[in-house]
Amino acid sequence: MTVCPELELIENFYDAEDRSRFLAYFLRRHPWPDNRYTFGGRQFVLPRLQTWHADAGIRYSYSNNLLVTRPWTASLLAIRAEVESRLAYRFNSVLVNFYRDGDDFVGWHADNEPELGESPLIASLSFGAARPLAFRHKISGETGRLVLPTGSLLLMRPAFQSQWQHSVPQDRGISAARINLTFRKVCQPTDRVNV
Ligand SMILES: O=C(O)CCC(=O)C(=O)O
Numbered sequence: 650m651t652v653c654p655e656l657e658l659i660e661n662f663y664d665a666e667d668r669s670r671f672l673a674y675f676l677r678r679h680p681w682p683d684n685r686y687t688f689g690g691r692q693f694v695l696p697r698l699q700t701w702h703a704d705a706g707i708r709y710s711y712s713n714n715l716l717v718t719r720p721w722t723a724s725l726l727a728i729r730a731e732v733e734s735r736l737a738y739r740f741n742s743v744l745v746n747f748y749r750d751g752d753d754f755v756g757w758h759a760d761n762e763p764e765l766g767e768s769p770l771i772a773s774l775s776f777g778a779a780r781p782l783a784f785r786h787k788i789s790g791e792t793g794r795l796v797l798p799t800g801s802l803l804l805m806r807p808a809f810q811s812q813w814q815h816s817v818p819q820d821r822g823i824s825a826a827r828i829n830l831t832f833r834k835v836c837q838p839t840d841r842v843n844v
């Protein structure tokens with residue numbers, strides 16, 4: 650099995666007490682929207698629930714959809730502060746994914762939108778059911794999997810997005826829910842050079 654040098658897993662970033670507290674928050678209190686949306690006059694159903702939170706003025710289009718920006722919740726702010734302090738790196742946004750069970754998934758993609766700049770570091774925190782992150786090299790086609798346990802923080806180093814694609818595959822054997830937060834640093838529109 651391929652080991653990807655651009656991934657670093659920090660297990661037990663949160664201990665058992667914090668994990669169950671945050672999992673309970675996301676399952677019971679987080680403001681989840683409907684997963685059906687219309688794009689280009691067609692209806693789509695996202696195979697998971699998702700919210701996007703960012704500092705004022707940050708816009709980001711993920712898979713060509715302009716995400717609705719929601720305010721930070723107290724729990725998200727607390728988690729961001731802890732991740733930033735551990736990594737000595739600042740993030741201005743987070744994408745929160747709720748995989749209700751093994752039917753929910755995210756397909757193959759790379760988080761390499763231009764808004765993320767040349768070298769995006771993404772920090773990915775997981776709670777709940779352990780699910781593997783599958784990755785495949787864009788040129789060699791090498792593939793691998795890394796299981797992301799509850800309370801773990803995965804660092805996706807900058808070259809991960811340019812060289813690899815990733816997914817969280819469907820697994821009908823899983824009935825438990827999983828929450829994933831990907832903290833990102835999106836360049837402000839003013840950071841960009843207009844040509
Ligand atoms: O759920 C995960 O571990 C990954 C989610 C992901 O790839 C994304 O939000 O871009």
Ligand SMILES: [Fe+2]
Nearest residue numbers: 758759760815
């Ligand atoms: Fe991703």
